[in-house]
Amino acid sequence: MATELIVRTLGLQDYVETWQAMKQFVDNRSDDAPDEIWLLEHPPVYTQGLNGRAEHIIDPGGIPVVASDRGGQATYHGPGQLIVYTMIDLQRKRLGIRRLVSALEETAAGVLKQYGLAPETRRDAPGVYIDAAKIASIGLRIRRGCSYHGLSLNVCMDLSPFSGIDACGFSGLRITQLSDLVGPIGLHEVMVPVIGQLMEVLDYTELVAPESAAAVVAGP
Numbered sequence: 001m002a003t004e005l006i007v008r009t010l011g012l013q014d015y016v017e018t019w020q021a022m023k024q025f026v027d028n029r030s031d032d033a034p035d036e037i038w039l040l041e042h043p044p045v046y047t048q049g050l051n052g053r054a055e056h057i058i059d060p061g062g063i064p065v066v067a068s069d070r071g072g073q074a075t076y077h078g079p080g081q082l083i084v085y086t087m088i089d090l091q092r093k094r095l096g097i098r099r100l101v102s103a104l105e106e107t108a109a110g111v112l113k114q115y116g117l118a119p120e121t122r123r124d125a126p127g128v129y130i131d132a133a134k135i136a137s138i139g140l141r142i143r144r145g146c147s148y149h150g151l152s153l154n155v156c157m158d159l160s161p162f163s164g165i166d167a168c169g170f171s172g173l174r175i176t177q178l179s180d181l182v183g184p185i186g187l188h189e190v191m192v193p194v195i196g197q198l199m200e201v202l203d204y205t206e207l208v209a210p211e212s213a214a215a216v217v218a219g220p
Helices: 017-028 097-114 159-162 178-182 187-202
Strands: 003-013 036-039 045-048 065-069 074-077 082-087 128-130 133-143 148-153
Touching: 003 148, 003 187, 017 036, 017 065, 017 133, 036 187, 074 159, 074 178, 082 097, 082 187, 097 128, 097 133, 097 148, 097 187
Parallel strands: 003 036, 045 065
Antiparallel strands: 036 082, 045 074, 082 148, 128 133, 133 148
């Protein structure tokens, strides 16, 4: 089971409903259940991690702010950003949290290299950067030995709401996205290389069809 993976493509999903669905999945999963990856996007929302400070939410305007249970600081999610939620049994995979963070960074970096870019990582701030501008963020939670939350990759979104926060707790941090660097690109075009990289980095060898094609969270 450690090499089997279920991938679900869920479309546009409410943040809070998806968060609760992830927790429920982790709490109810059996010891032999395959790991799952959920690919989706969220309507506009600011999320504040467990270590986040209120002063990093500068001007949310009409965008809701959610206090999440993931690690990290403040960030923004919106349409056109690929969310990769990782429900992984870390004990079974023999993964530590630091290795999982590195694996998600390697996944995003591997995809960006396929588009001719030169991604970088930073010791002081998890994520992936292009010329010091952040393009991918990571926030995780471990519960019952399993991970949830995961990776966000900016693809073809409106970046202006990032100006309403100190993204990831850093004042003046520049944010970029794939479409600004390589030209027009759709979210769906990035999903396949993301899954391919993730399977390679984390040594998954078999994609398993979910028992039900129905979405695990309610539709928008």
